Amino acid sequence: MNIENxxxxxxxxxxxxxxxxxxxxLNCDMRFAIYLPPQAANGNKVPALYWLSGLxxxxxxxxxxxxxxxxxxxxGVAIIAPDTSPRGDDVAxxxxxxxxxxxxxxxxxxxxxxxxxxxxxxxxxxxxxNLIESVFPVSDKRSIFGHSMGxxxxxxxxxxxxxxxxxxSAFSPISNPIDCPWxxxxxxxxxxxxxxxxxxxxxxxxxxxxxxxxxxxVDQGEADNFLVEQLKPEALEAAAKESGYxxxxxxxxxYDHSYYFIASFIGEHLHFHAKHLNK
Amino acid sequence: MNIENxxxxxxxxxxxxxxxxxxxxLNCDMRFAIYLPPQAANGNKVPALYWLSGLxxxxxxxxxxxxxxxxxxxxGVAIIAPDTSPRGDDVAxxxxxxxxxxxxxxxxxxxxxxxxxxxxxxxxxxxxxNLIESVFPVSDKRSIFGHSMGxxxxxxxxxxxxxxxxxxSAFSPISNPIDCPWxxxxxxxxxxxxxxxxxxxxxxxxxxxxxxxxxxxVDQGEADNFLVEQLKPEALEAAAKESGYxxxxxxxxxYDHSYYFIASFIGEHLHFHAKHLNK
Numbered sequence: 001m002n003i004e005n006x007x008x009x010x011x012x013x014x015x016x017x018x019x020x021x022x023x024x025x026l027n028c029d030m031r032f033a034i035y036l037p038p039q040a041a042n043g044n045k046v047p048a049l050y051w052l053s054g055l056x057x058x059x060x061x062x063x064x065x066x067x068x069x070x071x072x073x074x075x076g077v078a079i080i081a082p083d084t085s086p087r088g089d090d091v092a093x094x095x096x097x098x099x100x101x102x103x104x105x106x107x108x109x110x111x112x113x114x115x116x117x118x119x120x121x122x123x124x125x126x127x128x129x130n131l132i133e134s135v136f137p138v139s140d141k142r143s144i145f146g147h148s149m150g151x152x153x154x155x156x157x158x159x160x161x162x163x164x165x166x167x168x169s170a171f172s173p174i175s176n177p178i179d180c181p182w183x184x185x186x187x188x189x190x191x192x193x194x195x196x197x198x199x200x201x202x203x204x205x206x207x208x209x210x211x212x213x214x215x216x217x218v219d220q221g222e223a224d225n226f227l228v229e230q231l232k233p234e235a236l237e238a239a240a241k242e243s244g245y246x247x248x249x250x251x252x253x254x255y256d257h258s259y260y261f262i263a264s265f266i267g268e269h270l271h272f273h274a275k276h277l278n279k
Numbered sequence: 280m281n282i283e284n285x286x287x288x289x290x291x292x293x294x295x296x297x298x299x300x301x302x303x304x305l306n307c308d309m310r311f312a313i314y315l316p317p318q319a320a321n322g323n324k325v326p327a328l329y330w331l332s333g334l335x336x337x338x339x340x341x342x343x344x345x346x347x348x349x350x351x352x353x354x355g356v357a358i359i360a361p362d363t364s365p366r367g368d369d370v371a372x373x374x375x376x377x378x379x380x381x382x383x384x385x386x387x388x389x390x391x392x393x394x395x396x397x398x399x400x401x402x403x404x405x406x407x408x409n410l411i412e413s414v415f416p417v418s419d420k421r422s423i424f425g426h427s428m429g430x431x432x433x434x435x436x437x438x439x440x441x442x443x444x445x446x447x448s449a450f451s452p453i454s455n456p457i458d459c460p461w462x463x464x465x466x467x468x469x470x471x472x473x474x475x476x477x478x479x480x481x482x483x484x485x486x487x488x489x490x491x492x493x494x495x496x497v498d499q500g501e502a503d504n505f506l507v508e509q510l511k512p513e514a515l516e517a518a519a520k521e522s523g524y525x526x527x528x529x530x531x532x533x534y535d536h537s538y539y540f541i542a543s544f545i546g547e548h549l550h551f552h553a554k555h556l557n558k
Contacts, residue, residue: 009539067346260288
């Protein structure tokens with residue numbers, strides 16, 4: 001594996017590091033960040049928590065703003081934050097913030113021009129963990145979480161691959177993308193007009209028909225500007241009820257869509273995942 | 280007082296808010312941020328901790344990256360983060376990152392063109408706390424802290440005004456600006472070639488001759504790229520020894536100049552200040 005270290009910062013006794021590598025899946029160079037807790041210092045393997053960010057983000061937003069390192073250091077969990085789309089000059093893009101770079105939606109695109117690079121689903125599911133587990137003192141015990149578009153990605157990846165993940169959680173996820181403007185726009189571009197193929201990327205549809213369960217936690221702010229039109233947690237809640245899915249969904253008065261909300265509840269998410277990762 | 284609310288985010292049960300106001304001292308409009316802990320919700324007055332940021336920063340860096348809200352909420356302390364210089368189209372500037380906008384150095388400039396607006400010392404010492412204490416449920420119990428250029432500012436403000444502050448702390452402060460490239464450049468521009476006037480803005484010189492003490496805490500990373508050339512904590516340490524100043528200065532192996540370092544030790548700083556604010 002050929003990876004290049006770009007930066008390193010000591011943080012709560014562990015290390016935050018950024019790396020660049022060539023992704024075969026995405027057909028471009030990619031950057032990711034990893035937080036290695038102090039417990040990993042002597043080559044001891046620690047479990048892995050994958051964070052998927054929202055629209056316009058990179059690997060940096062979570063690491064800088066989520067205030068997650070302290071608890072990850074206490075719990076002995078590594079956190080890996082990939083970028084939110086393929087990158088580079090020859091990667092297709094769109095002027096809008098919600099399509100193209102920074103907006104990969106964690107799908108495998110089937111439509112030109114997107115299908116040359118936009119395969120974030122496969123990248124996060126296979127290539128990235130294979131790389132992480134071969135290079136770092138990180139075990140194959142994995143959980144996954146994310147925010148907004150990344151909350152959608154985390155839920156979809158966990159529900160479609162229950163054997164790969166111990167637990168899943170999301171802040172303010174796009175819960176029913178086939179029925180909201182962000183999702184319809186992205187899925188039309190990446191997956192095409194035929195909505196049949198969209199179903200495998202919609203966490204509410206997946207949860208409704210699920211028979212294998214991954215413990216799931218969702219937190220949603222009630223003062224979130226995107227709540228009604230884009231996020232639709234009520235669809236996820238109804239789906240969980242139908243299939244008996246082990247979903248805990250909490251609503252929080254006054255909280256918005258920002259990282260201030262994420263930071264306020266990140267400790268609970270890290271505890272939730274650590275409990276399942278250490279089983 | 281005419282102030283305008285620009286944003287609000289609920290955070291750990293309290294509120295992060297940004298405001299704009301016209302500063303008479305600086306002769307321009309200014310933005311600041313305040314974190315109000317839950318204890319301030321019913322108009323109960325809470326003590327105030329002023330944060331001064333480093334070069335290139337605004338009111339946002341600390342609030343987004345320092346992971347300070349959780350502990351401030353627990354301790355019941357408000358945090359106020361001003362900008363790092365006057366702002367606006369008619370404010371003198373320089374192309375360099377270390378002079379002009381984003382680089383006010385918390386001095387009262389005496390030299391043209393800087394003396395029209397650059398009076399950050401008076402702004403932070405008087406106008407801003409007067410505004411805060413008249414508008415918010417914040418008491419006149421004040422402490423002050425900061426990072427790098429802001430660590431310099433916090434130390435100078437506290438040592439020159441021991442009656443105004445209960446305690447002072449700094450991460451990686453520019454400890455001896457009259458003897459480092461950043462300080463010499465800024466002081467030459469703002470205060471002029473005559474170095475006699477520089478002494479009142481040098482925390483090592485102030486500490487050496489101090490007779491009234493404010494409890495002081497400094498943390499410094501040993502992997503900080505600016506340590507040897509710009510920061511010079513050894514000058515502060517020697518000064519404290521000479522005057523018997525109550526300075527605690529900790530060095531930390533492996534930590535750099537970033538907010539990852541600040542976040543790692545912010546809890547200790549908040550506890551230190553809360554102890555003195557609640558006396």
